[in-house]
Amino acid sequence: MDPVIVDPRTWPYRRGVELSRFLFATRTPVPLPDKFHFTGALEAMGTGHSVDDVNWISVVVHQVVGGSGQGLRAARAVEQIARLGETPTLGVDRNTAPELQATWSVIEAVTPDETTAIPDPQAPAYSRTWAEDPLMRVIYGLRQLVRAERVGAQDLSAIPGYEQIMHPVLAYRGIGEQLLAGAEADARVLTTSFPEWGSPTIVALEHGNLSRDHVQTRPEASQSDLVLSKWLVDLELELPGVLWRERLIDARQQFHVEGRYDLAVILFATATEVLIDGVLQMLWWEKSLTDPQITAATVAEAFDSTKDSMARMKRHLNPLLGGDWSSSNGPVQRWTTQTWKLRHLCVHGGYYPTHAQTAAASKSSDEIANFLFDRLADKxxxxPRVCLQILAQSGLEKRKKWNGQIKRFAEQDAPNETNWNYSLKTFREKVEALRQ
Known part of the structure; x- marks a missing residue:
């Protein structure tokens, strides 16, 4: 249907509307052309059939070519070291090679101040939905546009979310006019005219992802550092504890830095499943040291007969560690509902979770890990070997269980045994070889 052409100066039905205008840049370029313009409602976005007169946006993408991009910063950092500490010239030379220039996507957007849902006053701003906050409405609409373009163009750009928005965000306020279809109070809006915008204010963002340019290092890290050496060995041996931690860090990076809530949920679930299967294999490894009936072959068979980590946790890990695994509000059930099932929805249904759902998945993943560690401490x-491998002295001290038999074992017996790391690695390699 062709758009309605009206003369705002003579249109009889109108009302004032409070509007917000936002200007901000994204951390990575948006794959839309310069001056790309979209105006529409977020409900049934793109269809043009929405009757929602509040949750709409008008977005213009500006592609600005400038300097100080990552390539330029990297080249100048190398140059500075090559010159033995001389500070390179700052600024952008007009003759700078194109590959060292940067394209910044600047988003200009207008949306009503009005919202259709009330946010939780205790929740952080970045957890609000597009119906609860004007800026989040703009970000949601931009995200949907980029998702659609990425699919069509098979582009590899990042998906912009709150975590991808850079400081500063300029916000303007003004009273616009909506032209109405009739004299009724709820008459359908035809179009909105924007006001002359005054001076902006700065929106204080609540994310810290931009600090990635300023690496946080441990001053004590060196080749002889015990912490670094421990994890380096564990990585080489592919021990479960370090692999679980690595997936967990990946999940948090996707959640808090990249703003990819779908990938974060998948990785939170993956981290816990790595921990479940890893702890189970470690427990069977320790039992195999004294029980000849438990071998790599029997463990491989048990893993193949229970096809997923959830089933293995219920069938095998629960009996070995004991405790309450079935409480309706316990850590196992919360993880099952808030992470494991949500992961399936993301993987098999292509679902894009909300910030609140991702935060719940993160929390429940921490809770079930602590539950497993608590159960291991009780056992x-x-x-004792698995307990010392995973919890170590610090974990037992934290739980006030570094005493008695486990302390004597660690101090008197453990130093005389064959290196557990290599024994465990060999056992797990046999299990995986038999499974394949």
């Missing part, structure tokens, strides 16, 4: 006399 420290039955599985």
């Amino acid at each position: 420290r006399t039955e599985f």
Whole structure:
């Protein structure tokens, strides 16, 4: 249907509307052409059939070519070291090679101040939905536009979310006019005219992802550092504890830095499943040291007969560690509902979770890990080697269980045994070889 052409100066039905205008840049370029313009409602976005007169946006993408991009910063950092500490000239030379220039996507957007949902006053601003906050409405609409373009163009650009928005965000306020279809109070809006914008204010963002340019380092890190050496060995041996931690860090990076809530949920679930299967194999490894009936072959068979980590946790890990695994509000059930099932929805249904859902998945993943560690600490006399491998002295001290038999074992018996790392790695390699 062709758009309605009206003369705002003579149109009889109108009302004032409070509007917000935002200007901000994204951390990575948006794959839309310069001056790309979209105006529409977020409900049934793109269809043109929405009757929602509040949750609409008008977005213009500006592609600005400038300097100080990552390539330029990297080249100048190398140059500075090559010159033995001389400070390179700052600024952008007009003759700078194109590959060292940067394209910044600047988003200009207008949306009503009005919202259709009330946010939780205790929740952070970045967890609000597009119906609760004008800026989040703009970000949601931009995200949907980029998702659609990425699919069509098979582009590899990042998906912009709150975490991708850079400081500063300029916000303007003004009273616009909506031209109405009739005299009724709820008459359908035809179009909105924007006001002359005054001076902007700066929106204080609540994310810290931009600090990635300023690396946080441990001053004590060196080749002889015990912490670094420990994790380096664990990575080489592919021990479960370090692999779980690595997936967990990946999940948090996707959540808090990249703003990819779908990938974060998948990785939170993956981290816990790595931990479940890893702890289970470690427990069976320790039992195999004294029980000849438990071998790599029997463990491989058990893993193949229970096809997923959830089933293995219920069938095998629960009996080995004991405790309450079935409480309706316990850590296992919360993880099952808030992470494991949500992961399936993301993987098999292509679902894009909300910030609140991702935060719940993160929390429940921490809770189930602590539950497993608590259960292992309670079983420290039955599985002293696994307990020391995973919890170590610090984890037992934290739980006030570094005493008695486990302390004597660690100080007197453990130093005389064959290196557990290589024994465990060999056992797990046999299991995986038999499974394949």
